[in-house]
Amino acid sequence: MARAPRARTLLGLVAASLAVVALAACSSGGSNDAGTDASAKGDEYGLVTPGTLTVATEGTYKPFTYHEGGAGDLVGYDVEVAEAVADKLGLKVEFQETQWDAIFAGLDAGRFDVIANQVSINPEREKSYLFSTPYTVSPSVVVVNEGDTSITSFDDLKGKTTAQSLTSNFYQLAVDAGAKVEAVEGWAQAVALLQQGRVDATVNDKLTYLDYVKQTPDAKLAVAAETDPSESALAFTKDKTALVKAVDGALAELREEGVLAELGEKYFGEDVSQ
Numbered sequence: 001m002a003r004a005p006r007a008r009t010l011l012g013l014v015a016a017s018l019a020v021v022a023l024a025a026c027s028s029g030g031s032n033d034a035g036t037d038a039s040a041k042g043d044e045y046g047l048v049t050p051g052t053l054t055v056a057t058e059g060t061y062k063p064f065t066y067h068e069g070g071a072g073d074l075v076g077y078d079v080e081v082a083e084a085v086a087d088k089l090g091l092k093v094e095f096q097e098t099q100w101d102a103i104f105a106g107l108d109a110g111r112f113d114v115i116a117n118q119v120s121i122n123p124e125r126e127k128s129y130l131f132s133t134p135y136t137v138s139p140s141v142v143v144v145n146e147g148d149t150s151i152t153s154f155d156d157l158k159g160k161t162t163a164q165s166l167t168s169n170f171y172q173l174a175v176d177a178g179a180k181v182e183a184v185e186g187w188a189q190a191v192a193l194l195q196q197g198r199v200d201a202t203v204n205d206k207l208t209y210l211d212y213v214k215q216t217p218d219a220k221l222a223v224a225a226e227t228d229p230s231e232s233a234l235a236f237t238k239d240k241t242a243l244v245k246a247v248d249g250a251l252a253e254l255r256e257e258g259v260l261a262e263l264g265e266k267y268f269g270e271d272v273s274q
Contacts, residue, residue: 045243056112059097082116088250134231146220160200163190170203
């Protein structure tokens with residue numbers, strides 16, 4: 001009889017110990033879940049840095065991605081879209097500024113998770129990359145000096161010289177039209193060559209042109225011709241299917257909430273997302 005209470009005591013101790021172990025296990029599991037949320041997202045999306053969306057952009061393409069006055073924080077339409085998407089996904093965002101001509105090579109090398117730099121969707125790129133749903137819709141335009149009536153269509157570019165970034169979609173448009181291309185690093189250099197009379201035209205995005213003449217009303221430029229609207233989106237490598245699906249969900253919410261429309265109004269005076 002004297003052993004019964006001891007047995008109950010031992011059983012009680014064992015039960016208590018098991019309870020402590022169980023609680024510790026539960027506690028440990030919960031803590032790990034909270035502490036590894038970022039890592040889990042990194043694993044799910046295959047991010048370069050777990051918990052952080054690493055975004056490649058030029059930093060010189062106003063008003064999409066640039067430094068006001070050439071200094072200060074990175075700002076622009078694409079920058080704010082990327083920040084809003086990352087916020088929706090519960091991720092931090094880190095921008096890496098890269099020249100356009102090297103930006104896809106960097107994506108291929110796994111240095112970034114995504115490119116946010118007005119990347120136009122075209123069949124050639126779709127062979128190698130995944131794209132989000134478009135967040136910008138705009139035509140490409142042929143820009144000439146005011147008063148130049150020798151170019152009124154893309155066909156008129158045949159034999160003319162245009163200034164283009166060699167890996168841009170606009171370069172291909174100019175070449176397809178029969179133009180000779182003067183290689184430049186971006187819009188600013190292309191406009192400078194055009195205004196100096198060293199090239200006949202440049203092909204670029206209409207929004208870039210509108211922003212430039214808004215900021216530089218004495219530019220004395222004109223649009224000679226334009227294409228049907230093209231779509232620009234965030235670009236990913238082919239293995240980022242989970243990330244693209246999540247980003248598309250975030251963009252849909254941002255569109256429904258009016259955030260994309262507000263950003264368009266802020267930078268262009270109108271909704272440019274559709």
